[in-house]
Amino acid sequence: MALVVICGQPCSGKSMAALCLAEALKESESKDTxxxxxxxLFHLDRNQSYANMTAEKNLRGVLRSEVxxxxxxxxxxxxxxxxxxxxxxxxxxxxxxxxGIRYCVLYCDVEETHCRKWNEERQGKGEKGEVAxxxxxxxxxxxxxxxxxxxxxxxxxLFELWPHKNGIEKSSDAILDAVSYLTKKxxxxxxxxxxxxxxxxxxxxxxxxxxSLYELDRATQEVTNAIVEAQxxxxxxxxxxxxxxxxLPNINIxxxxxxxxxxxxxxxxxxxxxxTSLSGRPPPSxxxxxxRMFVDYLNRELDTTA
Numbered sequence: 001m002a003l004v005v006i007c008g009q010p011c012s013g014k015s016m017a018a019l020c021l022a023e024a025l026k027e028s029e030s031k032d033t034x035x036x037x038x039x040x041l042f043h044l045d046r047n048q049s050y051a052n053m054t055a056e057k058n059l060r061g062v063l064r065s066e067v068x069x070x071x072x073x074x075x076x077x078x079x080x081x082x083x084x085x086x087x088x089x090x091x092x093x094x095x096x097x098x099x100g101i102r103y104c105v106l107y108c109d110v111e112e113t114h115c116r117k118w119n120e121e122r123q124g125k126g127e128k129g130e131v132a133x134x135x136x137x138x139x140x141x142x143x144x145x146x147x148x149x150x151x152x153x154x155x156x157x158l159f160e161l162w163p164h165k166n167g168i169e170k171s172s173d174a175i176l177d178a179v180s181y182l183t184k185k186x187x188x189x190x191x192x193x194x195x196x197x198x199x200x201x202x203x204x205x206x207x208x209x210x211x212s213l214y215e216l217d218r219a220t221q222e223v224t225n226a227i228v229e230a231q232x233x234x235x236x237x238x239x240x241x242x243x244x245x246x247x248l249p250n251i252n253i254x255x256x257x258x259x260x261x262x263x264x265x266x267x268x269x270x271x272x273x274x275x276t277s278l279s280g281r282p283p284p285s286x287x288x289x290x291x292r293m294f295v296d297y298l299n300r301e302l303d304t305t306a
Contacts, residue, residue, distance in 0.1 A: 001032045002076045002182045003067070003096040007083045007148050008108030010133050010141045011119040013163035017108055018080035021178060024170040025076060030183040037066050038080035046131045050141060060088055065259045067092060069225070071099050076182060084145045086152065093154035097196040104157045106178055107148050114164040115142065157181060157194075216270060219290035223251070223298070224262050231256055248288065249295050253302050269297045 004021065006014045018036050025034045039049060042062055049059040063081055071077050083089055089105065096103040122132035133141065148155035159174040159181075166172065184193050223244065230242045241250035273293065 001030075001073055002102040002104070003071055003092065003099075004076065004078045004178065004182070005083050005089055005092055005103075005105045006078060006080045006108070007089065007105050009084070009110060009112065009115045009145050010082065010138055011115045011122065012108040012110035013118075013161070013168050014082075014108050015080055016163070016168045017106055017161055017175070018078050020168055020170040020172065020175050021106065022078060024175050024179045025182065027170075028179055028183050030076070032183075033075040034078065035070060035075060036078045036080050037063060037070065039063075041066070047134050047137055050133070050137050060085075064088075064091060064095070068095055068259070068263070069228070071095055071101065073099065073101055082141065082145075084141065086146045086148070086154070089148070090154040093196075098198050100196060100198050102182060102193065103196055104159060104178060104181060105148050105155050106159050106161065106174065108161050108163055108168075110162070110164050112142055215287050216273060216290045219287045220266050220270065220294045222287075223291055223294050224259075224266055227251060227253070227257065227262060228259060244291055244295065248291055249299075251295055252299050255302075257302065265298060265301055266294075269294055 006018050006021075008014045008017075015038065018038070022034045022036055025032075039046060039059065044059065044062075048055060050056050059081075063079065067077060067079060079092060083092070093103055116138070119132050119138055148158055150156045150158040159178045161168060161172060161174045169175070181193060186193060186195070226242055226244055241252050243250055
């Protein structure tokens with residue numbers, strides 16, 4: 001239903017803002033599932049993740065992939081991270097647009113001196129869940145922070161918090177405004193809530209029957225999820241075939257396949273399947289037939305590119 005990007009300098013209260021927003025959403029009338037995606041979800045060390053540009057890029061890729069897997073019209077995803085680079089916020093905005101959901105940015109606007117003070121306090125406590133940044137990493141992150149601008153599509157609508165002035169509670173004005181925006185029911189009079197619409201580039205080819213598109217989208221996503229889960233359990237080891245269930249062919253891959261490549265193959269398959277005139281066959285009308293076609297396509301393509 002929505003994607004919320006928490007943004008702010010290091011030690012500016014982002015995690016507290018994410019928790020308060022999640023609690024406020026759960027107490028609202030909305031029945032959507034609320035989920036927070038952050039570094040702790042993957043047991044990543046904060047300083048190691050920002051030790052250099054390569055590690056930071058890998059961290060952003062992990063978080064973006066998880067958002068891509070999780071975002072849908074049935075839940076509210078909160079991305080709790082620095083999200084300090086405007087190009088990265090644009091990528092998250094594109095994921096929301098491709099799904100056709102609401103999007104907003106919650107910005108913890110805290111002066112650098114307060115962030116530095118809070119980081120030093122964490123260094124003194126060393127409590128679990130309050131890991132401090134190393135001084136060198138902290139200075140680098142502050143220097144490279146790109147403040148959100150509500151004039152940018154990927155930074156709008158923008159809800160601002162001032163934790164160093166008013167603190168953060170689920171009853172804070174910005175939190176309540178964000179909850180109202182995310183849960184407001186749409187009608188013909190709604191003007192202040194924007195649902196992102198997929199562009200031609202992000203839309204899948206339409207079939208003559210709406211049910212075919214639904215089955216194809218759901219089935220291919222289930223196959224993709226099965227591959228990602230199997231590779232995660234294998235911990236980089238060899239895979240001797242991924243089973244999707246009785247009566248369905250196994251997925252045979254001899255190498256690790258990243259999510260970007262799986263997404264590319266999935267998009268290509270859906271477009272080719274939509275062009276029924278090329279194959280002379282109608283699109284699949286049920287989930288099992290869609291899975292068989294997609295698995296055959298993957299086995300053929302991955303065998304070719306191995």
